[in-house]
Amino acid sequence: MRFRFRRSALAVLAAAASTLLLCTNAPAAPLFRPVAAAAPMHPGFLWGVASSGFQSEGHAPDSNWTRYIPNHPDYDPLQDSVGFLDRYADDIDLAAGLGVRVFRIGIEWARLQPAPGVWDDNAFRFYDAVLDHIARAGMRPMITLDHWVYPGWAADRGGWRNPGMVEDWLANMRTVVDRYASRDPLWVAVNEPAAYISHEVRRGKAEAGEMTERIAQAHNAIYDHIHQVQPGAQVTSNVGYVAGAEDEINGGFLTRVANRLDYVGIDYYFAYDPAQTAIGAVTRALGTVAGAVGSAAPTVPGPSIWDLPIRTEGIYYALQHYSRVFPGKPLYVVENGMPTDNGRPRADGYSRADHLRDTVYWIQRAAADGMNVMGYNYWSLTDNYEWGSYAPRFGLYTVDVRTDPGLARRPTDAVGAYAQLVAEGGVPADYRPTRGAAPCVLIDPPASCLSPVGIP
Numbered sequence: 001m002r003f004r005f006r007r008s009a010l011a012v013l014a015a016a017a018s019t020l021l022l023c024t025n026a027p028a029a030p031l032f033r034p035v036a037a038a039a040p041m042h043p044g045f046l047w048g049v050a051s052s053g054f055q056s057e058g059h060a061p062d063s064n065w066t067r068y069i070p071n072h073p074d075y076d077p078l079q080d081s082v083g084f085l086d087r088y089a090d091d092i093d094l095a096a097g098l099g100v101r102v103f104r105i106g107i108e109w110a111r112l113q114p115a116p117g118v119w120d121d122n123a124f125r126f127y128d129a130v131l132d133h134i135a136r137a138g139m140r141p142m143i144t145l146d147h148w149v150y151p152g153w154a155a156d157r158g159g160w161r162n163p164g165m166v167e168d169w170l171a172n173m174r175t176v177v178d179r180y181a182s183r184d185p186l187w188v189a190v191n192e193p194a195a196y197i198s199h200e201v202r203r204g205k206a207e208a209g210e211m212t213e214r215i216a217q218a219h220n221a222i223y224d225h226i227h228q229v230q231p232g233a234q235v236t237s238n239v240g241y242v243a244g245a246e247d248e249i250n251g252g253f254l255t256r257v258a259n260r261l262d263y264v265g266i267d268y269y270f271a272y273d274p275a276q277t278a279i280g281a282v283t284r285a286l287g288t289v290a291g292a293v294g295s296a297a298p299t300v301p302g303p304s305i306w307d308l309p310i311r312t313e314g315i316y317y318a319l320q321h322y323s324r325v326f327p328g329k330p331l332y333v334v335e336n337g338m339p340t341d342n343g344r345p346r347a348d349g350y351s352r353a354d355h356l357r358d359t360v361y362w363i364q365r366a367a368a369d370g371m372n373v374m375g376y377n378y379w380s381l382t383d384n385y386e387w388g389s390y391a392p393r394f395g396l397y398t399v400d401v402r403t404d405p406g407l408a409r410r411p412t413d414a415v416g417a418y419a420q421l422v423a424e425g426g427v428p429a430d431y432r433p434t435r436g437a438a439p440c441v442l443i444d445p446p447a448s449c450l451s452p453v454g455i456p
Helices: 009-025 064-071 084-098 121-136 152-156 165-183 193-202 208-229 246-260 278-285 314-325 352-368 414-424
Strands: 046-050 102-106 140-146 186-190 234-236 264-268 331-336 373-379
Touching (some): 046 084, 046 331, 084 121, 084 414, 102 121, 121 140, 121 165, 140 165, 186 208, 193 208, 193 246, 208 246, 264 314, 314 352, 352 373, 352 414
Parallel strands (some): 046 102, 046 373, 102 140, 186 234, 264 331
16 A cells, blocks of 8 residues: 555646546535534543644754754744743643643653663653643543654664664653553554654655555554553544545555554644645645655645635544544544634634634534544644744644743633633534535535535
């Protein structure tokens, strides 16, 4: 299945064109379908917030990413990011104040293992303290093992080009699992593998098919180890959903790990964008994934991340897609949020609170239609370093790293909205989204055209 990451740009363009043609020529479907009310989520539903280690901690040790940043004069310097390393207790308390039940963190390999076979006790004590505070605040941890960052010494060995990378990776991750399995975390082995591969390929640090195979091996091996140490564990590697091209982008990896997923982790942000070339839509959605699609694929210019199309009903189709690929398997929205440009109002007029409520409405609709949705994490609790820039703001609490040396956490309008959603189990049954359903070709074709779902 290696071809999935080596198809040419022309092939992807042709596939997307066929999708649009299919939607155009499909028999007319009813505009609305019979729907259940947006009933509250079940009492066991896991409301949560998400963060990542490198993007938020600060005091970053030597890693592939601390080396990438100085080589890009267009990137913001990392500095100490939003200072989670020093402010973790306050941030965890902010999350607890929302009433959420899950706090997602990343545990940084580069921080724990400064040299091959050497682990830093102080780094482990930091993560011990973080997990202790999460537990005291009444939340369950979700632990991400690999959020695109590995130690500088692993980079010196060739990173994911190195045949020994999987064993190096597993040596650290097994150590982490052995230490923290007793905390009963939810596990994420690898964050958004396709985007991870894209970042490495574009920097010449990996070959797409080879890295796909090795990350799948790493996922499968750590899955088995987690289940040996923590019977009944729940493990995934979350995928960054790409509307209109999901099987092309994420299908190859998921095929390799399908038998070792306890739940399907889905990150959902943007809708399909037929106004641009098909390869451009796919490319922008993954942060210029051209390298992962094929080494000859062009880099396609596109709008800034905060200008990408948002259609909150698209999360329904993302959940529907994976409820069909993995019938009955629990689905968890591991990441969802909305970017702004340095906190400025969006051109489409969406406020963070309205976007959150509209998104939750569609998740409730998915659950009411029988999809096994177990949880939802907001990305992110605070703004952070978005892989080269502090301009994209995703946080419930905004942090102005560029101009505020105190790194104050300032609440957005979504803080109160999320607290209310958590307390009430979602939006009320009579809630209607602030945006009407978009034409089907703007959401997630062909599914959004062949089986449209509307607002009653």
